[in-house]
Amino acid sequence: MNQSNCKGSMSTASSSTNWKANDVVPDQFPAGLRVLVVDDDPTCLVILEKMLRTCLYEVTKCNRAEVALSMLRENKNGFDIVISDVHMPDMDGFKLLEHIGLEMDLPVIMMSADDGKQVVMKGVTHGACDYLIKPVRIEALKNIWQHVVRKKKNEWKDLEQSGSVEEGDRQQKLSEDVDYSSSANEGNWKNSKKRKDEEEETEDRDDTSTLKKPRVVWSVELHQQFVAAVNQLGIDKAVPKKILELMNVPGLTRENVASHLQKYRLYLRRLSGVSQHQGMNNSFMSPQDATFGAMSSLNGLDLQTLSVTGQLPAQSLATLQAAGLGRSTTKSGIPMPLVDQRNLFSFENPKLRFGEGQQQQMSSNKPMNLLHGIPTTMEPKQLASLHQSAQSIGSMNMQVNTHGGQGSSLLMQMAQPQSRGQILNESTSSHVPRLPSSIGQPIMTNGIAGGVIGRNGIGDNSRGTGYNQVPPSSSMLSFPMNHTTELAGNSFPLGSTPGISNVTSKGSFQEEGNSEMKGSAGFVQSYDIFNDLHQHQHQHKSHDWELQNVGLHFDASQNANPIQGNLDVSPSVLVHQGYSSSQRSGQNRNASAVGRAMFSGVECVEQGNMQNFSPHLNNLLVDNSVRVKAETIPDTNCQTTLFTEHFGQDDLMSALLKQQQGGIGTAETDFDLDGYSMDNIPV
């Protein structure tokens, strides 16, 4: 059976999956499907594990929801599907479901010995893709792969269909889910085209760049229209299609609405039930005010909460990453806030734009993707923007993250919009945007934040924002918002992004530096976050899945980070990313397919930043950008980098730095942010 991420690209109809070219052949699917099982009952857990193994799946079991979440956050693209019990002592299964949906957008199957109608209904309303009654029979497990395929397919389809709407939107989708098509590699979708559009879109947000296609920016008015439509229909009856009809906004696609609705629901839930500690949510929401910069307040909030939750580390990373991503994404140097898509809520957008602001800052520096080690090809502008966004995001995220994840997610999300970061954004965005509140973006932020910070210097985010500013110099992706220059110099350590490494490093950017790659991968992730936050419109998400195979979840992304200018990541690395970077050009999506592949650095590549790197990089970058976008959470959040240092930013930073120096892999372990290891940093 295929194990490990190389599941083999799903050779689904769409273009080849992002998975690495050398991934297991698709026809082995669904063997090798990576399943995460969560159940507090040891007996059931063991039985399920055995059954799943018998189905030739790759199983990871976990008996606590928190641990599961952190695993997921750490390894954004590490899993394809999650099976969770409903009744668990430490966290309600539905809560976990919500988190996962928001942060990682993975298909989740609920299961329980309870077959009461209400419970099953709850599963449905919370978004579970299936509900199994215990005792679970192996036959029921044999077909769970369908949920993965279906999700990806929908993502893909959405992407393709939303052509007019905005590329970003599509990309969003792609990045969100595992995309079948390897965006990175092929330009199969119109990724490149889209991406560019997205980028442009985001760009125009900050800077004037020419926007080819308007991104779906959830402006306040638009959101209000949305809310009005939802209220008219009734929150329970509000389905995207109807909402879309009611809103009657030209160019808006159902997908846009759907993703926005998802966030909105979470938001509402959070408002009503969720406590502040989630932090992010609230803060997230509040960012309505435009300026991302305003996020700082948010960040601060988040940080608090985050720190409280102890989730900070991861989160912050995510934010950082997001911030960073935001930056990087902007291809044009403008951290286009991918946000639009990703912003959880429209109000976030204003904040996200912050990434834009960031961009400005960033512009000066080379497009260093803080997050991504992926270097260089990113146009300086973009990187800068990404950088900024990333930074801001990062910081923001970080703060948010600490929140317990919630915040971070928000941040990330916010950041995302900003930076188109394209590449990064995508990836991150995918992660980030998701949760405005619920999970606090475990994936993105946590991993990213941490990773970002440490790794690439993402710490910068934190640094810039308020984190312990780790001297961007160096290897770290000069993520920090402030360090625009750093970006360039960041040498996005492909390797250095230690933080990221854990994340995805699967494919770590560089082949050679696998460890590095890891780091970078992780970085990438973070990058994604940032990207997403800021600008990425990348849809990387979709490719996440594919990316995974790549080994680097992000794989591509890393390179893609155009921001990274420094990234030494050799193109090969990029390629490594799993995406056949060469194909990337515009493939961003691919990377994102995985969704998590935040970095769809590949996307970034497309952006043209990566030009330097071999074509692969380009792809990667491109991808990243693509991916990121979706997720970009209002950059503004990032900007403010509230990171109130709740987390041991310093630790993060140092860890990151350390990592960078020492290669990525190690970094991961170093970080153990409040229990979240850097590794968690979703790469």
Added chain:
Amino acid sequence: MEVGQMQRRLIEYTKSLFMEGILDDQFLQLQQLQDESNPDFVVEVVSLFFQDAEKLLNDITRALDQQSVDFPKVDAHVHQLKGSSASVGAQRVKNGCIAFRNFCEEQNVDGSLRCLQQIKQEYYHVKNKLEALFRLEQQIVAAGGSVPMMELSF
């Protein structure tokens, strides 16, 4: 006793457990999961179940013993016991849990206590039976034979 005989005995014994409703189809599923790579799978899982179940039963007993019974907590324990017993195929225990939950809902302490007693009985019953079953299997293996797979056809 020679191997063939032992094997037949094992089959008969297992069948009777199914007929009596002590075990259900899920147990067969477990057996089918067992293979060369994991030859002791069933024993392992069932052992896990025993551990878990005993702990749960103790928790429930203690909870019901309180002045003020925390029924939601009891219910949660019972729910878990239900899940794990269902997963190994301990049908009677599972059924007992289902009944128990009704009493919990009603917040009926007496009813719950009685039900708990019953579940405990069923639990020890199935435990004994399964342990006997495993012993039989061990004997077969020790004698050089292989454990026959049950095919529930009835």
